[in-house]
Amino acid sequence: MAQYATGAICDLVEVFTGNTTAGAALVHFLNGYNRVLAGGDPRDEGGTPHLWSFLKLRAELKLSMSVTGTATGVYAAGTKLTTITATTAIFDPLQVGDSITITSVTDPMVIASYTSSTIVVATAGESFADKAVSLPHYGIYALPAAFDGLVDTPNYAYAAGSSSPELEEISPEELYARRRESRDVGTPVYFALLANAAAATGTAQTFSIGVAPRPEEDRLVLYRYRQAAPVLTDGAAVFPLGTASMSLVYQEAALAAAELILGHVVGPHERAYRELMANAIDADRGYFRTNEPDRMESSQMVPRG
Numbered sequence: 001m002a003q004y005a006t007g008a009i010c011d012l013v014e015v016f017t018g019n020t021t022a023g024a025a026l027v028h029f030l031n032g033y034n035r036v037l038a039g040g041d042p043r044d045e046g047g048t049p050h051l052w053s054f055l056k057l058r059a060e061l062k063l064s065m066s067v068t069g070t071a072t073g074v075y076a077a078g079t080k081l082t083t084i085t086a087t088t089a090i091f092d093p094l095q096v097g098d099s100i101t102i103t104s105v106t107d108p109m110v111i112a113s114y115t116s117s118t119i120v121v122a123t124a125g126e127s128f129a130d131k132a133v134s135l136p137h138y139g140i141y142a143l144p145a146a147f148d149g150l151v152d153t154p155n156y157a158y159a160a161g162s163s164s165p166e167l168e169e170i171s172p173e174e175l176y177a178r179r180r181e182s183r184d185v186g187t188p189v190y191f192a193l194l195a196n197a198a199a200a201t202g203t204a205q206t207f208s209i210g211v212a213p214r215p216e217e218d219r220l221v222l223y224r225y226r227q228a229a230p231v232l233t234d235g236a237a238v239f240p241l242g243t244a245s246m247s248l249v250y251q252e253a254a255l256a257a258a259e260l261i262l263g264h265v266v267g268p269h270e271r272a273y274r275e276l277m278a279n280a281i282d283a284d285r286g287y288f289r290t291n292e293p294d295r296m297e298s299s300q301m302v303p304r305g
Contacts (some may be wrong), residue, residue, distance in 0.1 A: 003244035032253025042274035082125035089117035122126035139214035154223035185216040
């Protein structure tokens with residue numbers, strides 16, 4: 001069957017309600033859309049929600065061992081310190097105490113203090129201009145913007161000659177405690193999910209993953225994550241998540257939402273929605289018969305902010 005665009009579903013809602021006010025139909029569509037994605041099985045109210053297969057995305061995460069960039073250093077003879085200013089944001093407070101390598105600068109330099117993501121102060125050193133710099137990675141890596149929680153535990157990709165231990169999830173507090181106890185690098189064994197501060201008012205919540213110890217070589221980690229639903233608009237080329245077979249479910253969910261506003265608690269569209277939703281859940285489970293049972297425990301999922 002053809003996949004319905006949000007515009008087509010909103011048109012049906014307008015016909016049903018008789019309300020053609022801009023944005024009115026979209027509200028009903030979004031209410032129904034979010035209800036479907038929530039995965040509540042109408043046959044088991046209050047039971048464990050179904051996690052749709054199309055929300056479980058595969059991903060790869062590169063754990064880089066170092067951070068590189070271009071920087072300029074100004075040496076102060078009085079303090080015997082060098083202020084290093086990078087052209088891009090490559091510094092983090094967790095790098096204080098790390099050695100920094102600068103092309104053509106022979107004396108070892110250690111980061112003594114952090115000023116900003118582009119400025120640090122290092123011990124000793126000398127003045128230099130526009131040199132390539134390298135320093136150990138601080139061990140925190142950005143996750144996809146649509147990240148809405150881990151589906152299962154990340155695993156190392158095969159790497160000849162490298163150990164691949166099982167990764168164990170720990171709390172951010174424990175991760176920082178392990179960092180406090182040792183600055184050594186090695187094969188990461190522990191990870192923690194970290195919520196990032198919002199970049200600006202109105203922006204979506206984002207997450208990072210921190211590891212311990214920090215990697216001594218570049219490694220690749222494979223994982224799956226739950227995708228956060230993107231913001232949809234009323235358009236002819238805007239499509240809801242999922243396969244074309246989900247279109248009728250979204251349609252009846254939107255009409256049921258409108259039906260409720262019009263005073264029908266359990267009307268014909270609500271009944272149609274419940275039947276279609278139950279069938280869709282059964283079909284989705286059948287797509288991946290070798291898949292693990294749906295898991296939405298708090299230890300595996302991170303709620304969106």
